[in-house]
Amino acid sequence: MDVKDIFSYNWSYLLPELIILGFATALSLLDLAMGKRTNRAVLAWLALAGVLLSGIFVVVNMVTLNAPYSYMADMLRVDGYGNAFKLLFLSGVAFTLILSVCYMKQGEITHQGEYYYLLLTALLGAMVMASSADLITLFVGLELLSLSSYVLVGLRKKSLNANESSFKYVVSGGIATAFTLFGMSYMYGLGGTTNLYLLADRLSEAYAGGYAFLVLLAFAFVVIGLSFKISAVPNHMWAPDVYQGAPTPITAFLAVVSKTAGFAMVFRLLFGAFIGLASPAGGSVLMENLSPYISVIAAASMIIGNTMALRQTNVKRMMAYSGIAQAGYILVPFATLTSLFFEQSVFYLFAYLLASFGAFAVLMLVFRDQQSEELKSFAGLYHRSPLVAVAMTIFLLSMAGIPVTAGFIGKFYLFVSAILQHHYWLSAVMIATSVISYYYYFGIIRQMYMRPGATEAPLPLPKGVAFVIVLTALATFVVGIVPGAVFDFVQAHFNPSFDFGGMTSSSK
């Protein structure tokens, strides 16, 4: 590996990250300079502008870069894989910001400045997680996201729930981080490098050279640690409590952006470093020996998430369990490991992002209005606002995987792949739990259409929330009818096959 002068890199490819960093810094300084009583709504719009600007440069990178661009031996890496995830993060945070503006108007959170720049730093952490191929930067990104989220969850200082959930989040997050770091230390100890592409070769040497147990131990620890971020079994218990206590836009952020970032890192790290392991017979260890364990985690998440959701009366907790189940579904491509696992997971995550953000926007509206997070607060919603109720129905159908929605195509795609790889029991669990999930998703639908509400007064619908709801509902529906457009876009612009060391061994 040749050492390059730090100024010899073309830093313009890092503009998306640098812009977010710049805006976060500027916002924190502005917040200091502004008077105590000044309305900080302007910060929200600034943050949104930063996110959009950053998104533009991600698109510019997609167009101008034909091959991955690597900084400092892959400490940072601009590639199709990262770009795809960055677009997901940026749109997620943009939605979060729009929702937040409407949330703030109700005056529950007074510390607006922190709120916005912490969202941006969390976003920066997520972006680093998606665009790095080095243990150290991956970990830094993970921590940046985690620490920002801990604070965001606890921002409602005077709420008991918020304090409880923030505390739980910190403690369980800390434990999970310890697991991840412990696993990484074994990886470094065995491989002597933090670069993922080099690790891929070194770990396979170590595996063949009698250290198989330690390699697998490292794998297990990293998987357990990272299952926290994606709220999959065995580190899923925090989700219901934290989701319940956090402000609703932050719940949406955790459920979508933070989880997606977790997946970005899971795929990059585990796939990048462990793909090269070869069993004595010549087969791939990752595909043959480890994928059953991933399947078990996926199946357990689906079963626990979907069955626990049945009993919830608090909608946020229900969404948390539903999110655990969704994490199980998104792990399916990782368990089945085809060369297209990237397309599958990105498509599913995209569908999940649309449906979740739409659903959380509706939740926020309803909770605000009813001052309650119970299932009953949805009663009679259809009569109060048909538009919102119909949109919510689309989101729920998409999450349940019923045609004609994006969620159906996403699930169908995972399912095709699982059956094609003869993972029959996993596909059976997938289908069975989907049917179970009908029950609680339709429970909300039942409330909206079939139960009389406490009031018939029209639901106030702020413009920003309406924008998010209509946009996500339309997109969910359209993608459900013409999914080909998304597949083509992903294939044409992200082409991830050269982003993983194991596939082309493009290590430098």
Add this chain to the structure above:
Amino acid sequence: MPNSYLLSLITLSPLVAIVILAFVPKNQGGILKQIGILGTLLPLVLSFLLFANFNYGDPHMQFVEKVNWISIPVGNPQMGEVFSFTINYEMGVDGVSMPLIVLTAIIGTLAAVASWQIKKRLKEYFILFHLLLIGMFGVFAAQNLLLFFIFFELTLVPMYFLIGIWGYSDRERAANTFLLYNGVGSAIMLIAFLIIYLTIPGVNGNPTMNFGELAAALSTPNNPMLQHVSPSLLFGLFLALFIAFGIKLPVFPFHTWMLKVHVQAPPSIVMIHSGILLKMGAYGLLRIGIGFFPEQAYQFATWMAVLGLINVLYGAVLAFVQKDLKMVLAYSSISHMGIVLLGFAAMNSIGFQGAIFQVISHGFISALMFFLIGVIWERTETSMISELGGLAKSMPFISGVLLAAAMASLGLPGMSGFISEFLAFLGLFGVKPVMAAVGTLGIILTAVYLLRAVLRTTFGPMPDRYQGAADAQPIEVIPMVVLLGFIILIGIYPAVLSEPLQETLKNIVPIVPGMGG
């Protein structure tokens, strides 16, 4: 040439009404009803066009449409290699599905007329009603597995609402039961479809979802593409499909959801449910279950006959002891669907014809029956047999039609029920005489329970409160006369149905092993 997209036009034509309804204010009840009813005339006219242009001599799919729809890239475990699965939008009809589309259009229009008694939330009701129509047309017109599945699921969601919002007192539980049973059925169906898609390539070796190509591949003797497919997998697939469609039909242990729906859903929706939705199960069983796996179906035929017998007798016996007219008819439906199974179990051309005749005939008869129940409910607010009685005095016309419907249902010669039961049993007698003999008991029982129920409602002492009840209004007379007309038409001129069937069944039947005429 409009023929090339006529099926899509029929399937999507209810959208016109949906769009118009969406712009009518919801307090304009009269206008909403008119649009809701007039909207169903569009698919009706188009489906008559389909009927008129259908070529009886052609055993193949007609009005075929094919557009490239989704191209899914799929990877294999050897990293890097990527191939694409293309899923087409494919429509087409043959002699089996064409009559079903016409049936759907007719019953759709009449059920819309019957919806005049819906009192609340008319706008949503008619929007969902038309969505349901789209799903049903699509199921019968779809020519590939994914499209079939999507339309099949598309009927699920509107039905859930239609039962859950406009049903009787226990409507929500009925809607949930409906959703869960059918959800399980769809799940099993999806698994089976995908395994078929991924393990059974078309004749040319490419993966395909097209009905015709799959059936051809599976019936090619010693197909080299199928050497890796074990016979037990094929049998398992057939069994999974049998269960999936059996839940819809419904076959005996899976029937409880259907009783709840029959009792709780509003009469206009039960007309559709009993008249068409149950038939989707029979259609799927024939087109996909037996159509793809004739050998496996043949091996399973004895069990199919046993299950059919259980349906026939269990339904008939339980119908006899019911106190609620709706329950009598619900069990009667189970009994009659048993005859469809018996016709399939015969595995010969006559049996199949009987089964399809039964599907269509029961569609008309049960739609008529439930229409009448709705009409009677309007006047008496009950469907309990013990509380009714002597209706013939105050409503002679309605009672007369009810008696006629019962006659059709119990198989009086000259009406459609006779032809279908006769053909189904004729087919079965040729191969399984003992079972057929036992099955005919069901016909006798049918006569007993239907006459008991109908006579007790129409004759005998009449409670005073029904003294002033009016006989049928013109808007009620039309559906009764039309439905009765079709029942008698099929009864005295069965060729209207058997002609299109004949050629198509020739196409399905020769691949059944051990075929008798």
